[in-house]
Amino acid sequence: MQYSSGAHGIYDVLRFFSNLMCIMEALGKKRKGLEILQLSRNSLKQLTIWSHLSLESSSRHKKKCKEDDIKEVSSSKNVFQGIVTAPPCRSTCQPARGLKRKIGCIDAATQMGRKKKIDQDYELGEIIGKGKFGSVTLCRNKVSGEQFACKTLRKGEELVYQEVEIMQHLSGHPGIVTLRAVYEDAESFYLVMEFCSGGRLLDQMAREGNYSEHRAANILKELVLVIKYCHEMGVIHRDIKPENILLTSSGRMKLADFGLAARVSNGQSLAGVVGSPAYVAPEVLIGDYSEKVDIWSAGVLLHALLVGMLPFQGDSVEAIFQAIKKVNLDFETGVWESVSQPARNLIAGMLTRDVSARLTADEVLRHPWLLFYTEQILETSTFKSKTRNRVKLTSKQLTAITGVESERNKTIAGSFLSDDSCLNSSSDSSSRRSEEQECGLVDALAVAISRVRISEPKRSRLCSPTSPIRQQCSSNMKLNNLCTAF
Numbered sequence: 001m002q003y004s005s006g007a008h009g010i011y012d013v014l015r016f017f018s019n020l021m022c023i024m025e026a027l028g029k030k031r032k033g034l035e036i037l038q039l040s041r042n043s044l045k046q047l048t049i050w051s052h053l054s055l056e057s058s059s060r061h062k063k064k065c066k067e068d069d070i071k072e073v074s075s076s077k078n079v080f081q082g083i084v085t086a087p088p089c090r091s092t093c094q095p096a097r098g099l100k101r102k103i104g105c106i107d108a109a110t111q112m113g114r115k116k117k118i119d120q121d122y123e124l125g126e127i128i129g130k131g132k133f134g135s136v137t138l139c140r141n142k143v144s145g146e147q148f149a150c151k152t153l154r155k156g157e158e159l160v161y162q163e164v165e166i167m168q169h170l171s172g173h174p175g176i177v178t179l180r181a182v183y184e185d186a187e188s189f190y191l192v193m194e195f196c197s198g199g200r201l202l203d204q205m206a207r208e209g210n211y212s213e214h215r216a217a218n219i220l221k222e223l224v225l226v227i228k229y230c231h232e233m234g235v236i237h238r239d240i241k242p243e244n245i246l247l248t249s250s251g252r253m254k255l256a257d258f259g260l261a262a263r264v265s266n267g268q269s270l271a272g273v274v275g276s277p278a279y280v281a282p283e284v285l286i287g288d289y290s291e292k293v294d295i296w297s298a299g300v301l302l303h304a305l306l307v308g309m310l311p312f313q314g315d316s317v318e319a320i321f322q323a324i325k326k327v328n329l330d331f332e333t334g335v336w337e338s339v340s341q342p343a344r345n346l347i348a349g350m351l352t353r354d355v356s357a358r359l360t361a362d363e364v365l366r367h368p369w370l371l372f373y374t375e376q377i378l379e380t381s382t383f384k385s386k387t388r389n390r391v392k393l394t395s396k397q398l399t400a401i402t403g404v405e406s407e408r409n410k411t412i413a414g415s416f417l418s419d420d421s422c423l424n425s426s427s428d429s430s431s432r433r434s435e436e437q438e439c440g441l442v443d444a445l446a447v448a449i450s451r452v453r454i455s456e457p458k459r460s461r462l463c464s465p466t467s468p469i470r471q472q473c474s475s476n477m478k479l480n481n482l483c484t485a486f
């Protein structure tokens, strides 16, 4: 088996991470050059990650992501150009292209931690999770007494080096499990991470069943913000699913498990068939894909949150794949009757097989349904008023939802001042009344969606052969934090 993804980048990371001996070992396992990952049919069969057939099923199959028989693919489309090489880290971590800039900065801090063994600084406790390359244990800082989770990754598989590198690259964002320190010995890496005591989103979903639209929208927003950040940082997660979304004690979600994540640069697409069957995008199965696969997987999750079942099911992995490629989802009948039209519209936009028509992270974040439930723009006196069967959406609110201020909004606002079909003035329950009003408002948004032009899907910077990846910090992160993440 051989594969490569940015050998030069990993080389540089290892140079900082390890002593010379480790570097030589690592180099022996890497291929240089620009390559694309492809899987043979045989290795596809080995790829069983978690193919749950229903959310009730808690059986969890271990994923196998061996990317066998990888071939270099050259194409006139220039689909895979190799990892961007950045200048070495500067003392002040000036903005620069590529991953190495930040990795270089982090390394300086990490090297110090690596002079010691992990057990000099941390007390390892009980096992809290098991993965394919090692286990996750509780650990406690010997000085501060603070609790962390320690993921032990046995060296050897290329993916392990990649996971360490990507975790370092992304750590610092509030929606990603924070990496506190990295240690290593001859056999393993030890990633000391913040401990997410709230468990996995999957377990919460199994416990609680369907989520209200309000709750689902807020989960989706947090997730898509993280996905957007990953994409801006040149990383595709490739395994978005509720098992990999952890919760903190306060209920905030943190994206974890970058074991299948891949780095991409401008103009690149990937071909390695990896992911979890039920969440995998159709183009992954074809073997030519980009960052939009994460949007598909997030759409699958939204589907599961709202109606408690996965959109594409089957008795075998092959059957699930067939469903992903062929089944046309029906959002009109059955369980969908109790879900608002805008929610259905958003899921349909995320689960579009035509990749260029599928929503981007930005478009998901701008979707009226998401804005409605997450921006609290409709918590106005109108919404809270005692008026039972009159639902108002002002032109100002429409502008907030659509981002477009226009005379037309005034017309649209006027056109759905009320939606009695969803309201029941005879109901004497105030909570029911409130739900009904909400229902009317959300469905009214369907009208807005159909009338407001959403801009053409942009060729994201990851797909554009001409625009370089720009390092960006989200608004709540300072550039410096990126460089001193642990």
Ligand SMILES: Nc1ncnc2c1ncn2[C@@H]1O[C@H](COP(=O)(O)OP(=O)(O)OP(=O)(O)O)[C@@H](O)[C@H]1O
Binding pocket: 062, 063, 128, 129, 130, 131, 132, 133, 134, 136, 149, 151, 177, 193, 194, 195, 196, 197, 200, 243, 244, 246, 256, 257, 258, 259
């Ligand atoms: N920071 C954390 N805080 C709390 N629990 C964690 C943390 N990281 C991981 N875990 C637990 O350990 C399990 C395995 O972790 P993770 O998914 O990162 O490992 P993995 O080797 O990639 O596993 P898999 O083979 O399922 O991909 C998680 O499902 C979770 O239950």
